[in-house]
Amino acid sequence: xxxxxxxxxxxxxxxxxxxxxxxxxxxxxxxxxxxxxxxxxxxxxxxxxxxxxxxxxxxxxxxxxxxxxxxxxxxxxxxxxxxxxxxxxxxxxxxxxxxxxxxxxxxxxxxxxxxxxxxxxxxxxxxxxxxxxxxxxxxxxxxxxxxxxxxxxxxxxxxxxxxxxxxxxxxxxxxxxxxxxxxxxxxxxxxxxxxxxxxxxxxxxxxxxxxxxxxxxxxxxxxxxxxxxxxxxxxxxxxxxxxxxxxxxxxxxxxxxxxxxxxxxxxxxxxx
Amino acid sequence: xxxxxxxxxxxxxxxxxxxxxxxxxxxxxxxxxxxxxxxxxxxxxxxxxxxxxxxxxxxxxxxxxxxxxxxxxxxxxxxxxxxxxxxxxxxxxxxxxxxxxxxxxxxxxxxxxxxxxxxxxxxxxxxxxxxxxxxxxxxxxxxxxxxxxxxxxxxxxxxxxxxxxxxxxxxxxxxxxxxxxxxxxxxxxxxxxxxxxxxxxxxxxxxxxxxxxxxxxxxxxxxxxxxxxxxxxxxxxxxxxxxxxxxxxxxxxxxxxxxxxxxxxxxxxx
Amino acid sequence: xxxxxxxxxxxxxxxxxxxxxxxxxxxxxxxxxxxxxxxxxxxxxxxxxxxxxxxxxxxxxxxxxxxxxxxxxxxxxxxxxxxxxxxxxxxxxxxxxxxxxxxxxxxxxxxxxxxxxxxxxxxxxxxxxxxxxxxxxxxxxxxxxxxxxxxxxxxxxxxxxxxxxxxxxxxxxxxxxxxxxxxxxxxxxxxxxxxxxxxxxxxxxxxxxxxxxxxxxxxxxxxxxxxxxxxxxxxxxxxxxxxxxxxxxxxxxxxxxxxxxxxxxxxxx
Numbered sequence: 001x002x003x004x005x006x007x008x009x010x011x012x013x014x015x016x017x018x019x020x021x022x023x024x025x026x027x028x029x030x031x032x033x034x035x036x037x038x039x040x041x042x043x044x045x046x047x048x049x050x051x052x053x054x055x056x057x058x059x060x061x062x063x064x065x066x067x068x069x070x071x072x073x074x075x076x077x078x079x080x081x082x083x084x085x086x087x088x089x090x091x092x093x094x095x096x097x098x099x100x101x102x103x104x105x106x107x108x109x110x111x112x113x114x115x116x117x118x119x120x121x122x123x124x125x126x127x128x129x130x131x132x133x134x135x136x137x138x139x140x141x142x143x144x145x146x147x148x149x150x151x152x153x154x155x156x157x158x159x160x161x162x163x164x165x166x167x168x169x170x171x172x173x174x175x176x177x178x179x180x181x182x183x184x185x186x187x188x189x190x191x192x193x194x195x196x197x198x199x200x201x202x203x204x205x206x207x208x209x210x211x212x213x214x215x216x217x218x219x220x221x222x223x224x225x226x227x228x229x230x231x232x233x234x235x236x237x238x239x240x241x242x243x244x245x246x247x248x249x250x251x252x253x254x255x256x257x258x259x260x261x262x263x264x265x266x267x268x269x270x271x272x
Numbered sequence: 273x274x275x276x277x278x279x280x281x282x283x284x285x286x287x288x289x290x291x292x293x294x295x296x297x298x299x300x301x302x303x304x305x306x307x308x309x310x311x312x313x314x315x316x317x318x319x320x321x322x323x324x325x326x327x328x329x330x331x332x333x334x335x336x337x338x339x340x341x342x343x344x345x346x347x348x349x350x351x352x353x354x355x356x357x358x359x360x361x362x363x364x365x366x367x368x369x370x371x372x373x374x375x376x377x378x379x380x381x382x383x384x385x386x387x388x389x390x391x392x393x394x395x396x397x398x399x400x401x402x403x404x405x406x407x408x409x410x411x412x413x414x415x416x417x418x419x420x421x422x423x424x425x426x427x428x429x430x431x432x433x434x435x436x437x438x439x440x441x442x443x444x445x446x447x448x449x450x451x452x453x454x455x456x457x458x459x460x461x462x463x464x465x466x467x468x469x470x471x472x473x474x475x476x477x478x479x480x481x482x483x484x485x486x487x488x489x490x491x492x493x494x495x496x497x498x499x500x501x502x503x504x505x506x507x508x509x510x511x512x513x514x515x516x517x518x519x520x521x522x523x524x525x526x527x528x529x530x531x532x533x534x535x536x537x538x539x540x541x542x
Numbered sequence: 543x544x545x546x547x548x549x550x551x552x553x554x555x556x557x558x559x560x561x562x563x564x565x566x567x568x569x570x571x572x573x574x575x576x577x578x579x580x581x582x583x584x585x586x587x588x589x590x591x592x593x594x595x596x597x598x599x600x601x602x603x604x605x606x607x608x609x610x611x612x613x614x615x616x617x618x619x620x621x622x623x624x625x626x627x628x629x630x631x632x633x634x635x636x637x638x639x640x641x642x643x644x645x646x647x648x649x650x651x652x653x654x655x656x657x658x659x660x661x662x663x664x665x666x667x668x669x670x671x672x673x674x675x676x677x678x679x680x681x682x683x684x685x686x687x688x689x690x691x692x693x694x695x696x697x698x699x700x701x702x703x704x705x706x707x708x709x710x711x712x713x714x715x716x717x718x719x720x721x722x723x724x725x726x727x728x729x730x731x732x733x734x735x736x737x738x739x740x741x742x743x744x745x746x747x748x749x750x751x752x753x754x755x756x757x758x759x760x761x762x763x764x765x766x767x768x769x770x771x772x773x774x775x776x777x778x779x780x781x782x783x784x785x786x787x788x789x790x791x792x793x794x795x796x797x798x799x800x801x802x803x804x805x806x807x808x809x810x811x
Binding site: 095097098116118120123124126127139140 | 284285286287288289
């Protein structure tokens, strides 16, 4: 169970990006977090695994308080939190297998990591997960030789290698073409139920959020203004979230294509 | 493992594919490296007895060197002034002379025999370290700044000439054709179609070369070609380590300042 | 030629406004004054200058024909020169990498390390190889050890600075991903930094090896081993034909080094 309470993030002396945010995610639910750019989606996700330091508040994962962790304890907590990135964040010059095994870095010792001598179970797990998502035959290819959808599958497998208790996905489909992004969403949805894993997906594409998730959380200016099922997500909610900022991305086909080109090399997420 | 239809029977172990696929070549290269290291270390004449004295000597040198003495400031000033003069004159001469040599060494504007000659001059002047050139000029024209100027002029011709020749080879040929179409002769074409295209680059290179010559002028003095290097060498020879360290500190400071200025000017120009 | 260039420059200058033009004239004037000062003030006995072409050509004449005797000895010294350059380059790697690591903004552990790293790089780069050699000959006596150390101490700054820049230019995203898996700092470096800087590393080391071959030919002039020792000896005994042979050997060595370098570069890239 992931419990976020009164989470505040403020960069310098600016207006806070997250304003006392509360969120509870239980069981193996897929939660979509929607909101305009700058609403604080990415910051919230990165506060959970502390890639961004929260200013105040509390984040508890299965009872462990994450906000106060330091050093080795933080790393131990991080390995229980898988993350999938918008730009895949693979290591281009390493093979697919090495990228996948990198998900075990929190578990193996330094020698095993450098010599690539991972335990048998890890390799077994890597192969079965790669088979599950259909990339096992690429094991020894370099990561940069793969197409966007395949690269994101590597990213997903890497996150699952961590045996996570929660999976965070930061705009996992924004760099992909419409068809591939649908496939990745289906994959995330089915993996969540197979592994009974809570999944938090930041997503721009409201149509996809409605189709593939069970719960939608709407953020605006760092505050939660909607929390409900896709069925409850009405035109009004949409207007409340996006109104006066920009038009919502209702047409999956258009948006994804437009963002593919610029995101091909991995666009840095906007910190706001 | 590499084909989907064999997945079921695929061995469930994995090794990182080696950087060099051929095992013979892979282990062969390691062997070559080991053999080389053994050979190199084995064949080099190390004078261990003398090296063993090194630490106490180092202590004495650094002990004698600190604090650095700036007492003979006048001598130092003369040395630095001479180094500056050498660097400035050599840069001026070298940059001017590098233009004809660059034209000679550019394949697209020079006929083959001239090209070969130009290339040869540039290759030879680049092959020799300025200190070697300096020692030869000292032997030919005697101790003093003249040898230094000649050395660094040659050094500049080699460096600037090479880069400039490459620049000429990459110019926009259309302008040359346009000049030729007006009936201009060879020299006129050079001046009006080639040089304008390489001029900005030449100014940047000159600044770079001035900086580079200033550095080199500090060392050609060690073999007697004038400048602060000679002063430094003398200080070392007379075990005047405090004076030597003072010179070294100033050399470092001057180089940093000159690097900063040259970088700033080049940024302004480009 | 200068006249033409000026005429040309004049034409180009029409593009600039009055103030820029004045600045340019001022710069030109200052340059001219500095040059005049340098020519008038420098300690040169001018008759020697006019006599220099004669002296140089007569030296050239004394060198011809090159003396092939002692070629065996020269070849041995050449091998020694290559050894100095190669061993020094290899050894430098072990020192330069940690220094570049602490001198790169994005990997340095703290400010103190950053400044220490930068200090090491700057002092290494500002002192010429031959001055380093002078120092090490004074400490360890004449010989190859002083040569190897001199080349090393100069190369640390070169390789360290360029590697530091390569580290600073890496893509941040894989680093973020590795941190998210709970990897420790060293593992993040091994997975996200090392693979990214590998090509730059090979290119830089190969480049420096090429430079070191050139530099190690002069070490002997201050007694730090290599072909320079023979060259100095031959010059001291006025054995000009032998000097010529050594010079030819040096050109051959440098060209060979350049050929090997470009071959390696193509293989590695």
